[in-house]
Amino acid sequence: MLKQGDGMIEQDENIDERPREKFIPQRTIGTAADRARRNLNAKLSNPLAGYSHAELRKQGRAFAMMHEMGDQADIRVFELGAVLAQSPEQFEDVAGLTPQEKEVLRxxxxxxxxxxxxxxxxxxxCSLSAxxxxxxxxVVNGAQIWYKHQFDIASEAYRDTWLVGLVNAAPYLCCAFVGCWLTVPFNHWFGRRGTIFITCCFSAIACLWQGFVSTWWSMFVARFALGFGIGPKSATVPIYAAETAPPAIRGALVMQWQMWTAFGIMLGYAADLIFYQVEDPVGIVGxxxxxxxxxxxxxxxVVCCFVFACPESPRWYxxxxxxYRAYQSxxxxxxxxxxxxxxxxxxxxxxxxENSMKLGQHKLLELITVPRNRRAMLASEIVMFMQxxxxxxxxxxxxxxxxxxxxFSPPAALAASLGWGVINxxxxxxxxYTIDTFGRRNLLLTTFPLMALAMFFTGxxxxxxxxxxxxxxxxxALGTYLFGAVYSPGEGPVPFTYSAEAYPLYVRSYGMALATATTWFxxxxxxVSWPSLRNAFTAQGGFAWYAGWCIVGWWLVLLFMPETKNKTLEELDQVxxxxxxxxxxxxxxxxxYFFKRYLLRKDVRPEILYEREIQPAQDAGFNP
Structure with missing residues (x-):
């Protein structure tokens, strides 16, 4: 398997018998700045590696006393906590733990x-925020059936189709160019809870505002304001979940964002169906x-009412x-x-x-100029675009x-939309379960062809x-339902999960801001384009257009998206x-390989890309 020594990696000859292309991982060559970045990334993968238990106890005690964490009992738990932080699963080997403490950890x-x-x-x-x-x-899905007629933009004219699209897509225009980029200052000024509170206030006010508008342009302004709620919240809630959850459930809790967003999508369709039969009283239209x-x-x-009943993120404190407030939290x-x-x-x-990472240039530039970061950005942008x-x-x-x-009749159309939301x-x-067992890349390679077939079938x-x-x-209806069934376990959860783990920690917040801005743009x-696209291409052509993009997405994932499942930061640097x-x-x-293994049923072994042989730098001859 993998053998390492003196910076070299050797491939077990039994893995793949055909000739191999040879390369040097970027971590073995590069400028002094490149080496500094790689050393920092390795340090982030386990900053406590290499210390003895005695040294860690001393560090934990110094930390607790410096920051006045409490009495002698608290100082003792920080001494032991520093040792446990090095290898949490090896608590049985830590001397000084009481039977009760070991039972809690077990x-x-x-x-x-x-x-x-x-x-x-x-x-x-976090679930309710999603x-x-x-x-x-x-909720706009059903409401547009009526308001576009009231706003006199319901015709098939070129102007009206673009106005309908512009009104519907207004929040995401705000997210892409303003909202997502407010994530960093909002979190800096107000904390995680404060940002969630403010963004939900924006959402509540904008939603109420939408119920009182009387022209298409006032609806556009109200929905544009909604983007100030959607953008920062979409980045902050997963961060808050990750920073408060214990390690054992951190990944599962961050994954809840996509699942409960899908639940909210279903609630929106349910609200459309519930209010469909409401009749206009005197003096109110629509x-x-x-x-x-x-x-x-x-x-x-509801979120605004109880957000401050939850503790603030300890990391933010x-x-x-x-x-000390972080400790209390x-x-x-x-x-x-x-x-x-x-x-x-x-x-x-x-x-x-992370605070020690001062490398001499802006971190946004690091996303482009550092080859390891640039490849992560390419893969992240592909999955965000294809989402x-x-x-x-x-x-x-x-x-x-x-x-x-x-x-369909209007009630049947709303009911069919609700059915799609339930499936989603x-x-x-x-x-x-599947994202950590089957893998991110395999999920996309499996579901993209199925999404393309469902889109073709629908059109x-x-x-x-x-x-x-x-x-x-x-x-x-069947075509749309099949699409939802294969989208939800693949392109639904993978992009946010992949983007959050592909970048090194020192540029992760910037990479996530770029990723969320991309998906919202x-x-x-x-x-904004679908009403006009449908008129120009017809429904058949419109669905076929996106089916074609699903095929393009399959090739992009195959060629440019490495697998990140179950890998540490150090292993991701290699990937x-x-x-x-x-x-x-x-x-x-x-x-x-797929055809030989699964269709022709031949006994062939998969190629392991990240265990290839290495040539000296002068023989590699590549530019990243």
Whole structure:
């Protein structure tokens, strides 16, 4: 398998018998600055590696006394916490732990979802914030059936189709160019809880505002303001979840964002259906669609009411040098002080390592100029772009219009949209398991062809004659449902998860800001262009257009997206050190391997890209 020594890696000859291309991982060559970055990344992978237990105890004691963490009992738990932070799973080997403390730590690994009620409150807060996000996105789906007629933009004229698209996509225009980039200053000034509170206030006010507008341009302004709620919240909630959760459930909790966003999308469709039958009283026109648009304010108001009942992120407190408040916060999120001291000390060491990363240029430039970061950015941008251009939000935002065009009645169109929302949510649940077992790359390579087939099937179903009414509407609904079923475990959860782990920690916040801005920008492009695209291409051509993009996405993933499943920071440095052209050739070679292994049933072994032989630097001759 893997053998390392003197900076070299040797391949086991039994893995693959054909001749290999040879390369040097970027971590073995480069400028002094490159080597400094690689050393810092390695340090971040485990900043406590190499210390003895005695040294760690001394460090933990000094940390507790310097920041006045409490009495002698608290100093003792920090001494032990520093040792546990080095290898949490090896608690049985740590001298000085009481039987009760060992039982608490043992219980943590065997019953990972047994948490204090404050931790469950944080989970509820993050889930409900995600539901706010989803509902903000989809209540417009049903409301546009009515308000575009009231605003006199319902014709098939070129101007009107673009205005409908512009109004619907306004929040994502704000997210791409303003909202997402407010994440860093909002978090710096107000903390995680404060940012969630402010963004949910924006969402609630904007949703209520949408219920009172009377022109298309005032609806555009209200929905543009909604982007100030959607943008920073979409980046802050996963960060808050990651910083408060214990290690055993951190990945699963961060994954909840996508699943409960899908739940909120379903709630938006349900609200459309609930308020459909509301009739206009005297003096009010369009009460039904106004209630649909305003209904999304209620989950946002619930979040605002209890967000401050949850503790602030301990990591944020430490970034403000408020160490004792950080300790108080994390103690409410753990069963025992020994767990709190362990996790807080590890956060402290990571924060100190990150603060030491002063490499002489802006971190946004580091995303482009450093080859390892540039490859991570390429892969992240591909999955974020394809999350939109696979066509999912054509269905999310316009499914009611699509079903009406297929000759559904308005109630049937809203009910069919709700059915799609239910499927989108239910099929997101298995991704909590499959994303870490089947892998990010494999999920996308499996689901992109299926998404393309579902899109082709949906579009071609519009050619079924209207005389065959039941077959026509059944096939169109089936095509959209099949698309939702294969999208939800693949392109739904993978992009945010992948982007959050592909970048090194010292540029991760900037990489995530770029990633979220990318997905919201192309969300805007898709939302604003669909009405005109449908008129120009017809429904058949419009769905085929996005089916074609699903095929393009499959090739992009195959060639340029490395797998990141279950890899440490140090291992990710190796993965993203593979030159792009080597990875592209490796991806192409996977095609004949698949046919031989799974279709021809031959006994062939997979090629392991990251265990290749290494040539001296002068023989590599490549430019990243």
């Amino acid at each position: 219980h943590e690994f065997t019953h990972r979802w047994s948490q204090p009620w404050k931790m469950y409150a944080v989970i509820a807060l 539901a706010v996000q989803g509902m903000d996105e989809t 009460l039904n669609w106004r209630l649909m648009m305003a209904s999304a304010m209620f989950p946002a108001m 430490m970034s403000k040098k408020q160490y 994390i103690c409410t999120l753990r069963h025992h002080k020994i767990q709190a001291a362990r996790d807080l000390y590890y956060m402290h060491t990571l924060l100190e390592a 939109q251009f696979c066509g999912v939000n054509v269905i999310a935002y316009y499914s009611s219009e699509i079903f009406l065009e297929a000759n 949510w239910l099929f997101a649940i298995p991704a909590i 071609f179903s519009f050619w079924i004659p209207e005389t065959s009414h039941s077959a026509r509407i059944g096939c169109i 192309f969300n805007f492009v898709l939302g 993203f050190s593979v030159p792009t052209r080597f990875h592209a050739r490796y991806g192409l070679r996977q095609i004949p």
